[in-house]
Amino acid sequence: MIDVYSWATPNGHKVHIMLEELGLDYRTHAIDIGAGDQFTDEFLKISPNNKIPAIVDSDGPDGQPMSLFESGAILIYLAGKTGKLLGATDREKYNVLQWVMFQMGGLGPMLGQAHHFRIYAPEKIEYAVNRYSNEAKRLYGVLDKQLSRTAYLAGDAYTIADIASFPWTRSWKNQGIELSEYPNVQRWFDAISERPAVQRGVTVLADKRKALTDDKARDILFGNSQYKKR
Template identity: 60%
Template sequence: MIDLYSWATPNGHKVHIMLEECGLPYRVIPVNIGTGAQFEPKFLKLSPNNKIPALLDPDGPDGKAIHLFESGAILLYLAGKTGRFLPPDTHGKYEVLQWLMFQMSSVGPMLGQAHHFRVYAKEKIDYAIQRYSSEAQRLYGVMNTRLASSKYIGGPEYSIADMAVFPWLRSWKSQGVKMGDYPYLKGWFDEIAGRPAVRRGLEVLADMRQAQLDEQAHEVLFGEQQYRKHPLH
């Protein structure tokens, strides 16, 4: 059985959804990032970047156990393990991969910054809010244009690219975006949101996450602890 170390965040949701879509047996080990569980030595051995999710599969390649961090790498691993949600032909595979990289390099980081400066930052900095809100709107436009000519983000079939992007768009209001301004993207979003496996994936650990950050959680997530040197282990 796969062990998934995770929390109810967009990056966690990506992998929850993939595991539900594939029907693989898995066990979730909560990593409460609001209390600092991501800095514990046991977790850092799996995820040296102290970010969720991390995966441990005792039945890895060649029958050997494997552990992975980074949600994009985990999605690719699970697609390879199951032969699902990544096209087998070279052209189709790379079409999906470019959009997966687009999510990893742009959608996640930029929407995360928009959300941070608009919602979580204690000091409201107009320049940062404007910059990242504008970038969020630009990225939504890129995806809307893509979906005007493609049924799914990665091509004609539902894929790991869709699973990677979707969780990040659930907080569109907090990113300074009006979803109704992007009709093709909204249609896609509503379709993905209706998939049973997606709904199940979003429920994983959802009851454990705080609706709002308290002072301690805010300090753990955004304070000096993030930048301390962790001891070797």
């Protein structure tokens, strides 16, 4: 059994989708990041960077429980555990992993910043909005060029590279993107959206998420509460 400590965010949905694709037994534990659940001592024991998602696998590699944080690491771990969605040969695996790193190091952080400065920032800073909106467009261009050559990000097979990137593209409007301008991304996005496991995965904990409207939640996520020493 895998215990998933998560919330309905792009990084959370990566792991939800992965577990659904693999058909693994799992239990979800809601970590309400707007209420500060990510700062509890219990959660910090398994996620020292106070970020969701995190998992505890009761049947780790040596038969003992193992905890993991960082969504990319969790995807790689689950792919290795099951031998699925990572490629069969070393060449295929490294090709998949480079696109996972592209998402972890660029696509996710930059789209997150575009979303933040366009939607959540208390003041609209033109420089920041333009910088991250333009970077979002550049990254969608990288995706579109790659997907003009292959059905999926790492080739003709669906892998954890797609699972990592797809949830971040669901909020394209808030990132200043018009998806129709990237026809290959649009085709890829539509194909993944139709997968039953994906449709199940993006509903996990979605009913618990609330609109970010109150000052306390904003402070917890973006203000001084985020930066306290723990």
